Amino acid sequence: xxxxxxxxxxxxxxxxxxxxxxxxxxxxxxxxxxxxxxxxxxxxxxxxxxxxxxxxxxxxxxxxxxxxxxxxxxxxxx
Amino acid sequence: xxxxxxxxxxxxxxxxxxxxxxxxxxxxxxxxxxxxxxxxxxxxxxxxxxxxxxxxxxxxxxxxxxxxxxxxxxxxxx
Numbered sequence: 001x002x003x004x005x006x007x008x009x010x011x012x013x014x015x016x017x018x019x020x021x022x023x024x025x026x027x028x029x030x031x032x033x034x035x036x037x038x039x040x041x042x043x044x045x046x047x048x049x050x051x052x053x054x055x056x057x058x059x060x061x062x063x064x065x066x067x068x069x070x071x072x073x074x075x076x077x078x
Numbered sequence: 079x080x081x082x083x084x085x086x087x088x089x090x091x092x093x094x095x096x097x098x099x100x101x102x103x104x105x106x107x108x109x110x111x112x113x114x115x116x117x118x119x120x121x122x123x124x125x126x127x128x129x130x131x132x133x134x135x136x137x138x139x140x141x142x143x144x145x146x147x148x149x150x151x152x153x154x155x156x
Contacts (some may be wrong), residue, residue: 004102020141024082026104063098068144 004030005059010038013070014056020042021058021067030060036074048073080093082108085125091148092134099145101135103132108138115154126151 006022008014021034035043037055047057051064054072058065084100100110113121117135125135129142132150136143140147 006149016141020138021136021143023104024108024138026102026106028104030102058099060098060102063094064093064146065099066146068142 001031002029002061003033005033005035006056007035007052007059008056009054009071009076010036011062011070013068017067017070019058030058035039037073041076044073044077079109080107080139081111083111083113084129085113085115085121085130085137086134086136087149087154088114089133089148091146095134095145095148115151119154122151122155 004022004025006018008018018034022034025032035047037044037047050059052059052073054066055070056067058067082100082103084096086096096112098126100112103110113125115122115125127141128137130137130151132144133148134145
């Protein structure tokens, strides 16, 4: 199993993308980990190191997919 | 089966997102349709009507996910 990490910040754009996209992933191959940066601000640095620049974002096998646009990570740390 | 439509324009950002994301969808539930707007300019209007504003984009059940950013659709029609 591969972990697919969905990073969000609780915004409406994030929630909508999370529900629509993560449910479409193959549950036979992916464990979905949801990281809420609003609840876990200590995870912001980890997300940035992984290449996440805005939320919502999905990280699969080290590849970052920025989905639509809710907020820039830089704004979450401001 | 539901059709998941991946709309792109052949750009490197598009190809990368197509390969990384469509392969992660559940093949038991989704038929993947790939629409290359460079090859099929007549499909641009259809994509715009579906809510696609930039490529690459993935459309599942009427929900549009703009993935990273390759090009605005408006620039493809200019």
